[in-house]
Amino acid sequence: MTDTLPASYDPTQFESRLYERWEAEGLFKPSGTGTPYSVLLPPPNVTGTLHMGHAFQHTLQDALVRYHRMRGFDTLWQMGSDHAGIATEMVVSRNLDREGKGETRDSLGRDGFIGKVWEWKHESGGTIERQMRRMGTSGDWSRSVFTMDPMPAKAVVEAFVRLHEEGLVYRGQRLVNWDPVLQTAISDLEVANEEEDGHLWSIAYPLADGSGQLVVATTRPETMLGDTAVMVHPDDERYVHLVGRTVALPLTGREIPIIADAYVDREFGTGVVKVTPAHDFNDYQVGLRHALPLLNILTPTAKVIGGEDASEGELERANTAGIPQHYRGLDRYEARKAVLADLEAAGLLVEDKPHKLQVPRGDRTGQVIEPYLTDQWFVKMDALGARGLELAESGKVRFVPGNWINTYRHWMENIQDWCISRQLWWGHRIPAWYDPAGNIHVGRDEAEVRAKYGLADDVPLRQDEDVLETWFSSALWPFSTQGWPDEAAMAGLGIDRYLPSSVLVTGFDIIFFWVARMIMMTDHFTGEVPFHDVYVTGLVRDKDGQKMSKSKGNILDPLDLIDGISLDDLVAKRTTGLMQPKMAEKIAKATRREFPDGIPAFGADALRFTMAALAGHGRDIKFDLGRAEGYKNFCNKLWNATRFVLMNTEGFSLPAAPSLLPPAGEGARRADEGSSQVHQATPLPPTPTTDAQRWILSRLEATAAEAARHFADYRFDLLSQALYEFAWNDFCDWFVELAKPALHGDTDTGEGRAAADSTRHTLLYVLERLLALLHPLVPFVTEELWQQVAPRLGLPAGSIMVQRYPEPGDIQVDDQARAEADVEWLKAMVSAIRRVRGELNVPPSKQVTLLLADASEDDRRRIDRFDASLRFLGKLERIDLLASTADAPAAATAVVGELKLLVPLEGLVDLDAERARLDKELKKVDAEIAKCKGKLANETFVANAPAAVVEQERKRLVDWTTQREALASQRARMG
Incomplete structure (x- = not known):
């Protein structure tokens, strides 16, 4: 069936097709x-x-x-x-x-x-x-x-x-965030506060009786036209005697009171602040506490009230506020310039200095938001x-x-x-109607309003213009x-x-x-x-922790990562709609530097796995394109492992799988929860005949338990790590390797055939369950591969999406602890042999002799048990046990526990080069031993470091010492 599974992993060939089918x-x-x-x-x-x-x-x-x-x-x-x-x-x-x-x-x-x-x-x-x-x-x-x-x-x-x-719900006049371009109230979420360079102006407010002045600092001098008080701290000895008196508000002819409120920061500026309740949220609260008048001096477009087209209400407010005629109708920033010029001419502008300030801007228009007093609906x-x-x-x-x-x-x-x-048209229009007298009537529609409030059909009603x-x-x-x-x-x-x-x-x-x-x-x-x-x-940022934005040129489109995009198209996409050519060129340059060949097609699965792997419990998620490349390789690894399994199970299949029964001990719980059992059948677990099979089934069981725990805790990062390690290391690397001796061994005997068949069953079973474990994170590749694997396990046609997810207790493994320990020993042995072969550059086809010394009883049992596997996986001609290393020939060595592994060098390497290599290794190990001894001799380290850290250092010393002994013995044998 591998002829239906392409040789290479290409997500563009099946992802869209599978989704349409689902x-x-x-x-x-x-x-x-x-x-x-x-x-x-x-x-x-x-x-x-x-x-x-x-x-x-x-x-x-x-x-x-x-x-x-x-x-x-x-x-x-x-x-x-x-x-x-x-x-x-x-x-x-x-x-x-x-x-x-x-x-x-x-x-x-x-x-x-x-x-x-x-x-x-x-x-x-x-x-x-x-x-x-x-x-x-x-x-x-x-x-x-x-x-x-x-x-x-x-x-x-x-x-x-x-x-x-x-x-x-009520309608009332309150201060809101107001966008003067959109001319609507907006929520706090739609306001971006950005630090910008500004000014802090100090202005003299003369005392009304002419006996002195107070100096007020402000970043918005134009709003002084709406001041209704100046304020000091009640415990500020400099000003407490002035509380209750008045100042002459410059430029307006109004007198306003001096009040005391704990809101004032005595250390900021002069300790005196102006109060403009209709144009500052904090001042608004102060105004409520002190019953101050609310003077709105701006129009909805942020111009000073009282211009040529002003309404009667605006003119009345402008006259009440004492706003000079030449300010009326000016934009707020034009008014600022005029106010500052007049203050300077009057000798009242005391100081102008640079000042960093937080400026609220609307996220849609980029305009500075005004705190604005207006009639709105509230809850x-x-x-x-x-x-x-x-x-x-x-x-x-x-x-x-x-x-x-x-x-x-x-x-x-x-x-x-x-x-x-909101003062918009698009949205849910507020279900409130006004009669000619301005009375408000709320109802589900106009007919209900008339019936509810006893309004005749000839009474004209006007629905509220605002939307929610x-x-x-x-x-x-x-x-x-x-x-x-x-x-x-x-x-x-x-x-x-x-x-x-x-x-x-x-x-x-x-x-x-x-x-x-x-x-x-x-x-x-x-x-x-x-x-x-x-x-x-958290929020997704770039790999350096920077917020993704068009202006930085670091924004990524998920679809570009899934389907790929050429450099030219990517540059055009990033610079489209930018108004400033210099900014467009900056972004284009950054794009060419970061993606000189464009973005390859990673596929949806690789992107999804990347996202899940980054989902720790923190505020920021740093997205690195290199992680997506790595997880595409992971999908490719899974693809190749499936091809191996399919090639090695040709002609092998199980009868139709029986209907699923809940795992042992689960029936009552699942019945109480009301869960349906399954949508389809699930594969029949194998009966393992080799330790490798017992080990992988045990690892599968442990991984299923980890997955359940991490899903329950919303720890997608730990879930991804656990599934990745099981898939890549345990299954694709080790079990595929450990299965080969049984698959390619002597199948002429009943025992050999049984081992081969149970290994094929286990390969298919664990792969199918692995695909199920991975499916929530990488749904496409798991579905495509499952369609090939499922028939050989006797599973009916359908989708992996409705297969039962692996759970702890699905399978029971006999002698689990011994099998795990034995296979971990076998893995360490094979790794050590392969490492020695690699260091010696022994060709893969050449068989070598392995000498073993200082073997314990457990080692001897395992050597006998895994003789065939060691020979097959280590490419060994023979395995000999030595009573002692004293008379061993010159050899490359490795250590697994206390067991010494020696590969005779004669005919394999240049002995002079090997002596030099060993001398270099001994020097490196001596340095590590010196580090460990130095730490353990440090009384402060031993007394203050966690006990586990100290114990780990002691273990490292033992391990390095053991390794040195083996290297020294090997070096001594070489003369």
């Missing part, structure tokens, strides 16, 4: 039977494309889903995407501009623009889902939900109305936050790693009311995707089975914005937690 056969859908296991996909933006963070998190989620599916769980991986209000409006607006038809968001109007958005969504919105399929995502696409679909849209309206009826968070904290503290929601509960706790204990409105922020709809994700609040839809989708979900895999950067809000909203509306576990991952 999806067509409905293998991703939940079975509806067994213990439920459900996972929520954090919905990617509909505007997005697959990036390294997606590839990382989706790999881990898919591994969990595939693992539990193979264990017989009723698995649901809930797919979906987010409408991404701000990002989508920006994308569609740019597309309109590129079309050159003169159409804009404003010219189209609300309905026309939203129509354009839907057109774009239908044409391009599925890009990321197609890319996720290429990664091997085994989610139920038939249940995929888009946050603007009718079902979740209904849930959004219902949740808003209920919260309003309960008094938890009261005090009671909801307390309940959300209680659910985590009680253990109903568990954070993994556990330290992340501290981050969650800190935010929940300091929670503020949640601004949920995307985090509001995302907060409902655990149950809006399951049909809530429609009883029939919930029953049809099985909300009782899949809520709470089993685990949420997400980055630490959205614990506040998504995780916490899902916990609060799901509990509030359903009485359930949204998930039992929150597995918090």
Whole structure:
């Protein structure tokens, strides 16, 4: 059957084909039977494309889903995407501009623009889902939900109305993050605080009675037009006598009070600060504590109020604030220049010095964000936050790693009311209507509003123009995707089975914005937690720990790693859309230096294994392309080992496998869990006849136990390491080698035939179980190889995806401990012989004599037991036991335990060269012995180092000493 398995591993030849088959056969859908296991996909933006963070998190989620599916769980991986209000409006607006038809968001109007958005969504919105399929995502696409679909849209309206009826949603004027380009409030998550070079200006504020002045330091002098107080620390002896008096606010003619508040840092600047409650979040809190007026001096576009097209309200505010006419209508930075010039002319600008400061910029527009006072919709968070904290503290929601509960706790204990409105068109429009008097009426639709509030049909109503922020709809994700609040839809989708979900895999950067809000909203509306576990991952960075970004030129596209990309295409891709030619050339140069030959096709499996291997419990994941190359080699190793097994089991097959029974002791537990047993049959375990077979079956059992433990602990890095070592070292390297004596030995005897057949059975069985162990991490190559291996084990046609995952207790190995010890001895012997042969450059075809001295009883037993294996694997002509090394000929030596291995040099090497080599080795060993003795003679080391470290050093001294004795003896024999 090897003729159907190509000679070389090429993932491009089968990955896409296999995925199409899996999806067509409905293998991703939940079975509806067994213990439920459900996972929520954090919905990617509909505007997005697959990036390294997606590839990382989706790999881990898919591994969990595939693992539990193979264990017989009723698995649901809930797919979906987010409408991404701000990002989508920006994308569609740019597309309109590129079309050159003169159409804009404003010219189209609300309905026309939203129509354009839907057109774009239908044409391009599925890009990321197609890319996720290429990664091997085994989610139920038939249940995929888009946050603007009718079902979740209904849930959004219902949740808003209920919260309003309960008094938890209100409309009020508060300070928010405001993007003056998008002209909307944005969340903290959409604000990037960056350190930049700025200025710190010191300004004199004269006391109103003319008796002196206070000097205030500020980085935003234009906001002084909205000052309503100056503030000092209540314990600052320099100023305590001034508290309660007033200053004349420069440039405005207003008097404002001097107040005392512990918020002031006495060591910063002069210890006096200005208070602008409508333009600074900290000042806003101060203003609330001291009942200060809130003076908003800016328009939504960040211009000073009172310009030529100002409304009556703006003019009134400008007059109240005393804003001089020549500032009105200026952009905030033009106003800054004018204010500074006037202050300097008045002799009130005391100092201007460079200053590093944190500048908040919108992540979509790059513009400086303004704290802005505006009317918005809010959710009261005090009671909801307390309940959300209680659910985590009680253990109903568990954070993994556990330290992340501290981050969650800190935010929940300091929670503020949640601004949920956005000044956009694309999104869930707020279900609130205004009558001509400005009264607010909330309902599920206009008809309900009229009936609920007794409004006649002739009373004109205007629906609120704002939409709800995307985090509001995302907060409902655990149950809006399951049909809530429609009883029939919930029953049809099985909300009782899949809520709470089993685990949420997400980055630490959205614990506040998504995780916490899902916990609060799901509990509030359903009485359930949204998930039992929150597995918090780090963020993917480049190999040097740098954040991946276009400007650095280090961003990687997962699909480029999977399918490969030429250098020219990679350069073009990285520099597309960059506005500055110098930056484009910088990125192109960096790309050519890093990838002179482009990026080869690693395949999805190699990328997935890399991601899993890097998934330690830390904040950052450093992605190194070299690791992907290494794991492609791993897949190739697995491919070649399978070819070896198939070639050496030609004509060998087992009868049809019986239906699986649960392993010993597992039947009752699995019945209690309600798990279905299996989807298919599983292979019949072999009856081992050789120690090599017993050893590999024992290692298989141990690896299955490790896999179960690491999956339970979400330690994908340790899981990857355990599977890699078993696959590469134990199976592909050693068992394949240890199987050869039985496969190529004397099969004319009944014993020889039995050993050969049981070895073939074991090769097939362990390989099939190894493929099953690896499948959650590398699904494509394991499926392709399994299709070749399964028929020989009598397994029916199907998919490895629904084979039973290996579990501890699947097989019992007789005399396990002795077999493991004996085979480890055999491995050490073969390695030592091969090392000596390699050092002597003995041709592989040449057989040598092996002399053994100082053999213990265990050594003699093992020499006899493994005589044929040693001869075959070590290419030995004969094996002789010596009573002593005293009369041994000149020989190359090695040591295994106390056993001395000698390979006579006569006819193999140049004796003078060998003497020189031994002298060099002795010098090296003497240096190591001196190091060990030096450490052990150091009283400080022995007293302070851990006992295990000291003991290890003593053992190293014994080992090096033993090795020296053997080398010295060998050197002495050579004269």
